[in-house]
Structure formats: C-alpha cells, structure tokens
Amino acid sequence: MAEHVTKQANLYAVQTNFYAARDKNCSNFHVDEAEIRKFLGLLLISGYHSVPSENDYWSTSDHLEIPMFPKTMKRDRFRSIKRHFHAADNSNLAQSKVAKVLPLLEMLKKRCQANGTFHEYLSIDESMIPYHGHHSAKQFLKNKPVRFGYKMWMLCSAGGYPYNSEIYCGKEEK
Structure with missing residues (x-):
C-alpha cells in the first residue's frame, strides 16, 4: 500500500x-x-x-x-x-468536466475502500462541497445549508465513513 x-x-x-x-x-x-x-x-x-x-x-x-x-x-x-x-x-485530459481532479478523487476513493471496514448499515446520499466560483459542474440546491458547490453521491457507513463517491457532472445519457 x-x-x-x-x-x-x-x-x-x-x-x-x-x-x-x-x-x-x-x-x-x-x-x-x-x-x-x-x-x-x-x-x-x-x-x-x-x-x-x-x-x-x-x-x-x-x-x-x-x-x-x-x-x-x-x-x-x-x-x-x-x-x-x-x-x-x-x-491529455479525459472527457469529463472534472478531469483535472479525477485522478485525485479516484485515489482517495481507492484508499477509503482499502482501509474501511464495511458496516451492516449503509447510506447513499448526496453531499455538497462548497464552491462559489465559476465551473460547469457546480450545482445549485435550493433550501439546503450549502446551496452552491459540487454535488457528490456518497456511499457511507452509519458513522459517516465514505466507502464510495462519485462527483455529479450533470445528467447523463444512460
């Protein structure tokens, strides 16, 4: 490791x-x-x-x-x-709105999966990373504590440990 x-x-x-x-x-x-x-x-x-x-x-x-x-x-x-x-x-960037940080996000995801112990109770929910600048992947969620930022889908333990995550870049065709 x-x-x-x-x-x-x-x-x-x-x-x-x-x-x-x-x-x-x-x-x-x-x-x-x-x-x-x-x-x-x-x-x-x-x-x-x-x-x-x-x-x-x-x-x-x-x-x-x-x-x-x-x-x-x-x-x-x-x-x-x-x-x-x-x-x-x-x-040499991938075809993604977040291609510049994708290698870092993938590395963090692999490390979390390698070091985590899966629990019986899991949660899948959205998470917001606050951001107020200009970017095509930035989202606006009305009536949320963090209204502007990057939306991520997270698979977490009941205690909040992240096992998997995926940044939302907009509606996909499939």
Whole structure:
C-alpha cells in the first residue's frame, strides 16, 4: 500500500512541476513526492480542523495555534504548492468536466475502500462541497445549508465513513 501512495505522490509531483514550468513559466519551482504527501496531509487535516482563515493554521496565538502546520511546512511554501498543484496533464485530459481532479478523487476513493471496514448499515446520499466560483459542474440546491458547490453521491457507513463517491457532472445519457 505504501508503494502505491508513493507512486501517486510521485505522479502529482511530476504533474505539478510540469504545470509550473510549462503553463505558469515558473522554472525555479520544484516539489518532490515527500512535499506533496505533506501538502495533501495538511489539506485533509484542514478539512476536519477549520479556522477562520488559511493564515490561522500557522498562527502562534494561544486560541488558534495548531503546531502540526508550522512543523510540517512553512505557510509560503504551502501556498506555492497550492498555486501550482496539478493531478493531471492539461494536454491529455479525459472527457469529463472534472478531469483535472479525477485522478485525485479516484485515489482517495481507492484508499477509503482499502482501509474501511464495511458496516451492516449503509447510506447513499448526496453531499455538497462548497464552491462559489465559476465551473460547469457546480450545482445549485435550493433550501439546503450549502446551496452552491459540487454535488457528490456518497456511499457511507452509519458513522459517516465514505466507502464510495462519485462527483455529479450533470445528467447523463444512460
């Protein structure tokens, strides 16, 4: 399993470096697989531990301090990787509205399935990832707590562990 994660992190490092050099003309930017793993780990943790702004993850204030963030990566380095991060080659994208993030979503789905223990009670429902920018896969759901964003269909345990997910990109022909 560790070999697969290293292979994925290496792929993201290669794509990120390629994007920074080719599309952003930033030849002095370079990231390796260890930094990509740290970056993705910090992103996942930030989904569970939310603070008012991104800067606050590196705050030294007593009521906001999260020592894991500054120990793992400097704030400016995190932002630089975030600005250049790519999971797929722009010149060779699949026919999907979410092709740029599809490799990352598939990797997360495989890891959840490999590490999860199926429970007797399962739930299939929609989930919203908040997003207010412009994108053709963005949905609007009236009378919901999160009205704008990406809609995902999720198969979860009674405790909320995600076993399977699929991002909704609009009505399909079949």
